[in-house]
Amino acid sequence: MQSRRVTIRDVAHAAGVSRQTVTRAINDMADISRETRERVMKTVEELGYRPNRFAIELSRQRTLSVGLIIGTFRNPYYAQLADAFVNELQRRDWQLVVGTSERGEAEVIGAMAAQVDAIVGYIDQAEDEIAATFRGMPIIRLEHRATTAGIHSVELDWERGIADMVSALRAKGSRRFAMIDAAAPEPHGLAPRRRFFEDAVGEPCTVVTETQSIAGGADGIRNLLERDPRIDTVLAFNDLMAMGAVQGAHTLGIAVPDTIRIVGIDGLSLGEAVSPRLTSLSLESAAVAGEAAEILAQLFAGGPVPDGSLTRAVTPVVVWRESA
Incomplete structure (x- = not known):
């Protein structure tokens, strides 16, 4: 695994030519012999050098392209996140290419890498594999802290966001907490939801696991109340x-929020469509998109990169509506 990104200086040194000659070879310019061009391009391949296309296009004032990898558009959160990236990149006059990993992460990565200047998203590959796959292309992982030079990240501060939420719920009168967790949580670092919720509650709380669906939530509320009818707050x-x-609470004849408070996680605008309107811990899609764009802007402006990686954090915040 490379500890740092290969630079044009490295290629020039290994090929025994100047940096200007490397530039001419890569861009197929004149004033360079065929033999020298071939030697330089062979060195480029051997070292895994990837020209910073984003910076090149920036200097030419041409439109730049960013790839976003999400899980599936069937999950409304991913659709909302994609919309946030569209808005953020339009503001910067950048283009967005969106791909889902439903048919395999390697396939979408392979197709996207040839089209874009940088990639942001949910990528499950190990970081050494990512470094080998993208060969110097700027990569920003979402909800994963990057630990490899050249790979960057936007994290969610689950611990603080959930602790603030639980504290506010206690102030509203919540005393007996429970959670409907996902039976098969998606990857991408989402597991901390339950862990930090239990830590914030500070005492044993009832947890059931269900499928990630509306039906799963209805089953979950019924199963929770069968286990402990005294529950007054559910995440x-x-x-x-x-x-x-x-x-499910409506079906059971249980009043929300008078008898039981219910809180979701995502912050979907779709939560406005249920009655009572859904309170939710928002993952702040617009802020995530904005922080990712700021990392890219810093990278391609030649700004400092501590330890080879940049990490920014976004704290989830509660959108208070009627269900809690």
Whole structure:
């Protein structure tokens, strides 16, 4: 695994030519012999050098392209996140290419890497594999802290966001907490939801696991109350499950929020469509997109990169509506 990105200076030194000659060879310019061009390009391949296309295009004032990798558009959160990136990149006059990893991460990565100047998103590959795959292309992982030079990240501060939420719920009168967790949580670092919730509650709380769906949320609220009818506050793994929990409570004849408070995680605008309107811990899609764009802007402006990686954090915040 490379400890740093290969530079044009490295290529020039290894090929025994000047940096200007490397530039001419890479851009297929005149004033360079065929033999020298071939030697330089062979060195480029051997070292895994990737020209900073983003910086080149920036200097030419041409439109830049950023790839976004998400799980699936069937999850409303990913659709909302993609919309946030569209808005952020339009503001900067950058283009966005979106791909989902439903048919395999390697396939979408391979197709996207040839089209864009940088990639942002949910990437499960190990970082040494990422470095080998993208060969110097700027990469920003979402919800994963990057530890490899040349790979960057935007994290969610789950611990603080959930602790603030639990504190506010206690102030509203919540005393007996429970959670509807996901039976098969997606990867991408989402597991801390339950861990930090239990830490913030500070005492044993009832947890059931269900499918990530409206039906799963409805099953979850029923199973929780069968285990402990005294529960007065429920956190669901995501907003879809929380909306199902609200529906399930209605079916059971339980008033929300008078008898039981229900909170989701995502901050979907879709939460406005249920009755009562859904309170949710928002993952702040616009802020995530903005922080990712700021990292890219710093990278391509030649700004400092501590330890080879840049990391920014976004704290989830509660969108208070009627369900809690």
